[in-house]
Amino acid sequence: MSIPPTIEVRGLRKVFRQATTGQSVVAIDRLDLTIQPKEVIAIVGQTGCGKSTFFDMMIGLEAPTEGSIHIGDKSPYSDFDYFRGKMATVFQQDRLLPWRSALDNAKLPLELMGRPEDEQRERALMWLNKLGLGQFTNAYPHELSGGMRQRVAIARAFAVQPDILLADEAFGHLDEVTAAELRDTFLQLARECGSTAILITHQLEEAIAVGDRIAVFGKSAKLLADIHVNLWPKERYGELREAIQATLQSQKADPRLMQPA
Amino acid sequence: MAHVEHRESVPVLTFPRQTIVSLLVFAACWEGMSHLAPLLGIPPFAIPSLLRISKSILTITPIDIVVTLARVIAALIASFIFGLVLAMAMYRSETLDQYLHPMIRILMAVPVVSWILFAVLWFPGVEFRIGFVLVVVCGPVFLVDTLDAMRNVPRELRHMMQSFRPTTVQFFLKLMLPAIVPTIFTSWKVNISLAIRVVTIAELVGAVTGIGHQLSVAQELFSVADVFAWTIVLVALLFLLEALVARVEHRLLRWRS
Ligand SMILES: Nc1ncnc2c1ncn2[C@@H]1O[C@H](COP(=O)(O)OP(=O)(O)OP(=O)(O)O)[C@@H](O)[C@H]1O
Ligand SMILES: [Mg+2]
Numbered sequence: 001m002s003i004p005p006t007i008e009v010r011g012l013r014k015v016f017r018q019a020t021t022g023q024s025v026v027a028i029d030r031l032d033l034t035i036q037p038k039e040v041i042a043i044v045g046q047t048g049c050g051k052s053t054f055f056d057m058m059i060g061l062e063a064p065t066e067g068s069i070h071i072g073d074k075s076p077y078s079d080f081d082y083f084r085g086k087m088a089t090v091f092q093q094d095r096l097l098p099w100r101s102a103l104d105n106a107k108l109p110l111e112l113m114g115r116p117e118d119e120q121r122e123r124a125l126m127w128l129n130k131l132g133l134g135q136f137t138n139a140y141p142h143e144l145s146g147g148m149r150q151r152v153a154i155a156r157a158f159a160v161q162p163d164i165l166l167a168d169e170a171f172g173h174l175d176e177v178t179a180a181e182l183r184d185t186f187l188q189l190a191r192e193c194g195s196t197a198i199l200i201t202h203q204l205e206e207a208i209a210v211g212d213r214i215a216v217f218g219k220s221a222k223l224l225a226d227i228h229v230n231l232w233p234k235e236r237y238g239e240l241r242e243a244i245q246a247t248l249q250s251q252k253a254d255p256r257l258m259q260p261a
Numbered sequence: 262m263a264h265v266e267h268r269e270s271v272p273v274l275t276f277p278r279q280t281i282v283s284l285l286v287f288a289a290c291w292e293g294m295s296h297l298a299p300l301l302g303i304p305p306f307a308i309p310s311l312l313r314i315s316k317s318i319l320t321i322t323p324i325d326i327v328v329t330l331a332r333v334i335a336a337l338i339a340s341f342i343f344g345l346v347l348a349m350a351m352y353r354s355e356t357l358d359q360y361l362h363p364m365i366r367i368l369m370a371v372p373v374v375s376w377i378l379f380a381v382l383w384f385p386g387v388e389f390r391i392g393f394v395l396v397v398v399c400g401p402v403f404l405v406d407t408l409d410a411m412r413n414v415p416r417e418l419r420h421m422m423q424s425f426r427p428t429t430v431q432f433f434l435k436l437m438l439p440a441i442v443p444t445i446f447t448s449w450k451v452n453i454s455l456a457i458r459v460v461t462i463a464e465l466v467g468a469v470t471g472i473g474h475q476l477s478v479a480q481e482l483f484s485v486a487d488v489f490a491w492t493i494v495l496v497a498l499l500f501l502l503e504a505l506v507a508r509v510e511h512r513l514l515r516w517r518s
Contacts, residue, residue, distance in 0.1 A: 061420065099516040
């Protein structure tokens with residue numbers, strides 16, 4: 001597996017015009033962010049701060065109003081097809097196709113890439129097994145629990161062994177124990193795969209658990225703080241959490257974040 | 262639209278006791294009426310006895326059933342392809358949708374009888390007339406139903422699919438079509454009953470074969486028994502086709518809880 005390219009976000013801006021009111025909403029206002037290869041980054045921010053908009057632009061479903069996103073030397077929006085099989089997503093709801101079995105759901109991205117049938121099967125099975133779903137490959141989504149469905153969705157994302165993994169509130173709807181378990185599995189697999197991973201969340205616990213790095217978004221995706229978690233010793237995680245909380249509340253970087261070690 | 266009520270279809274071709282009882286009661290009443298008719302001054306041919314009707318049923322010519330059935334099925338397949346292809350095009354292009362939508366509304370408001378008269382005035386060939394009427398009546402129903410269903414595919418699923426970057430063909434084959442299969446079945450059931458009813462009227466005008474033609478012959482002979490017999494055939498045909506579709510549907514939609 002190749003080394004994932006660096007992601008460079010420069011002066012990114014996204015303005016929506018609300019169809020009903022005709023008003024403009026600045027969802028993202030001049031965001032600059034660089035994400036290193038294989039980095040695992042959590043993005044936290046309050047509701048409506050533009051996280052999902054950023055996510056949609058990262059996967060190339062929305063065009064920037066201004067500025068750019070470059071992954072290597074390519075843009076996920078303009079070079080949409082180039083990234084087929086190189087990026088994978090996990091969403092808040094599992095978003096499985098209800099008429100496909102777990103196995104057929106997991107192999108969907110491989111199908112779209114036009115891989116040979118037996119390779120599709122083999123890879124999808126391998127990932128379902130890794131996620132502990134070996135017994136349920138033929139089950140339909142409605143026959144699985146919420147946590148299991150999300151496991152299928154994760155297997156689906158990993159099946160292409162993507163350079164970049166993106167998750168938007170992927171564990172938010174599960175109970176705490178299941179969420180933590182699944183998140184750890186996800187992170188471990190992401191590291192094994194050597195993918196760059198971007199996890200969007202509004203839960204601080206989750207962001208801290210993710211590890212490498214936390215980007216704290218204020219209103220309109222203003223980058224309030226960029227935290228390298230590994231500079232913080234574990235015993236000070238409580239303090240880190242409070243500092244992020246304070247940052248979100250005041251919409252200004254908390255001074256404690258400046259002096260980690 | 263009226264056919265929305267059909268959505269939860271009851272299993273056809275099962276005969277619970279109540280159904281049998283109500284049919285028997287109806288048959289008994291009819292038989293009673295046929296014996297009472299002369300006393301009430303109604304001519305005897307108006308309400309033929311069950312025996313007379315059974316005799317008519319025995320004279321039914323299978324070739325007419327086959328011909329009508331073939332017309333219905335061919336026209337339904339053509340309507341379905343026409344409706345689905347146009348629906349996909351309209352889903353893709355908002356402009357196309359804006360131009361075609363009013364036309365389709367108008368088409369759907371035209372009474373069947375007008376179509377039949379237009380067909381007679383415009384086209385010389387009998388088969389083409391019948392086909393034209395059926396397609397122009399059933400096609401828009403398929404179109405509107407499938408377009409509506411495509412629009413109702415959850416945004417979340419479309420978004421997920423897009424994020425894996427399918428080609429346009431893959432997007433339709435792997436997401437849109439499977440997602441609208443339940444609607445396609447409902448639409449087929451609605452259109453089968455529509456087509457069976459329309460085809461007989463269309464066949465009344467100018468056809469020399471088919472159930473509609475036999476009905477018009479029966480009418481010329483003042484044979485209520487024959488009309489009754491052919492009507493039974495039509496209803497049975499409709500139920501059979503619906504049962505067939507329901508079976509396929511059951512098999513294909515096993516993924517639903
Ligand atoms: N398609 C759209 N049209 C108009 N406005 C939009 C659109 N998508 C998002 N917005 C607006 O942009 C802003 C940011 O929305 P976004 O969904 O990115 O927030 P979020 O951080 O993901 O919130 P949450 O945590 O609730 O998911 C909101 O004010 C929202 O109303
Ligand atoms: Mg969101």
